[in-house]
Amino acid sequence: MTAWQARNPGTIRTHPLVEVRTLRPTIGVGEILVRVLACGVCRTDLHVAEGDLPAHRACVIPGHEIVGVVEEVGSSVESFAPGDRVGIPWLHSTCGRCRYCLRGAENLCPHSTYTGWDVDGGYAEYVCASAEFALSLPSGYSDVELAPLLCAGIIGFRALNRASLPEDGRLGIYGFGGSAHIAAQVALARGAEVHVMTRSKSARALATSLGATSVQGAYDRPPTVLDSSLLFAPVGDLVPTALEALDRGGILSIAGIHLSDVPSLNYQRHLFYEREIRSVTANTRRDAVEFLDFAGRHHLDISTVAYPLDQANRALVDLAADRTIGAAVLVP
Secondary structure, three states, X not given: OEEEEXXXXXXXXXXXXXXXXXXXXXXXXXXXXXXXXXXXXXXXXXXXXXOOOOOOOOOEOOOOOEEEEEEEEOOOOOOOOOOOEEEEOOEEEOOOOOHHHHOXXXXXXXXXXXXXXXXXXOOEOEEEEEHHHOEEOOOOXXXXXXXXXXXXXXXXXXXXXXXXXXXXXXXXXXXXXXXXXXXXXXXXXXXXXXXXXXXXXXXXXXXXXXXXXXXXXXXXXXXXXXEEEEEXXXXXXXXXXXXXXXXXEEEEEEOOOOOOOOOOOXXXXXXXXXXXXXXXXXXXXXXXXXXXXXXXXXXXOOOEEXXXXXHHHHHHHHHHOOOOOOEEEEXX
């Protein structure tokens, strides 16, 4: 099969992924073999390729927003059958025994493994996955539309829940790419007022088209104080800006797996009056099931840009340059 590997961490322009011909993966007990129909291009893939995240597997195949069809099932698999359309997300496995797993916080499991980082992912024609962590998908969406839901959508959903937005509250969103444009629609469906701060003119246009109350530059102050905010841009400099825009008791939820250094904060200006910063680490399977159920009941408008699999590097370069409006998706 054809696949793309991250072999030489560095700027994607100068250290691109390497295209290879390799053997189709073989499955073990409890696993499924999936023929890839679409794979989203997530900023986490860029962090893996460029070395912002430490290498967990040599020559790993990135990609963790995978939509495919089951080709084979291993012994003991009863949840899926050949021919089923299935989603393979970022979370590949957890131990199921640690205190985090036992209290329902499997996203914090110290023994967790991740698709496209610890095990090979979906920048390929086939992928192997644990059936326990694979996801059933809602109808009404194309393969390309579904792919971004499997990380961008799930993580945005968790980030929004972590932000504890009050009913009919005022939500700020910093950065407006693949994850943010989905989270905004979830918030709007829940009755929130959404204010978007992003440097991209085309992203501001997308936010307006989706129903944002206001749009402005990344460092601009929104027209009203905010109850909660989500930070999707991996830019630590935005943390003080976002905190200053929060009302008393407001929460800033940081959605990314990687963030540049955060400048020093002034306690009185940024944190007093019970303002909070919360981070988001991966997701639980419960998050995924709840979000996909929501997506099945509220049809989301997923903005995508499709690339052939052989243009994986171009998709990542475009993402790094903020040229992607919505979510990039690779199609074998």
